[in-house]
Amino acid sequence: MQIKHDLAKLEKKLGKMERGLIPKAASQAINKAVRSVNSAAVKEVSAETNIKQKEIRQAHQLNLASRNRLSAAIDAKKSRGKNLINFVRPSQRKVGHFNARNKRGAHKALGVKAKAWGETKTYKHTFIGRAPQGQLLVFARKGPGRTPLKSISGPSPRGAFISQRLQQVMERQASARFRVELTRSINYQLRKLK
DSSP: OHHHHHHHHHHHHSOHHHHTHHHHHHHHHHHHHHHHHHHHHHHHHHHHHOOOHHHHHHHOEEEOOOSSOOOOEEEOTTOOOOBGGGGSOGGGOSTTSTTOBOTTSOBSSSEEEEEETTEEEEEETEEEEEOTTSOEEEEEESSSSSOOEEEOBOOOHHHHHTSHHHHHHHHHHHHHHHHHHHHHHHHHHHHHHO
């Protein structure tokens, strides 16, 4: 909304020949600003959730601007939380590792120990088991019996991405970055005219 208003003022000040440059320069500026904001968001989410930046970046989809559509967006729908097994040390990813019993028959650990959300924690009443497809997962029992089981998920990059704090940081950075990039793009387009 604010971007269109500023662009309309700018077009009034420019001559007829230079008016055609505004949509191209604006789309370039929006795209650069969105890429910059996405990069910062990926770093923030990675630091918060303890997930690799590469995985988060691959899950984000950028919808870039064009001359006809002067808006861009970051889509984080695909960045879902993975099973807690991804946050367990590789040497401890074994069936029954945390279910070992001492001489008295009591469990040595209260549950699976994992480093999610940046800190190591023991998740009570959880254990490592094999899923029907054969992969190792962290489970918990739903009731007093042996079955049914529920899969325990780790941190969700999408949840961190849509948090109020991160949204405000991204909006501030996008508006500041857009102004800088728009000035650069317009100057570049004007230099090309000469």
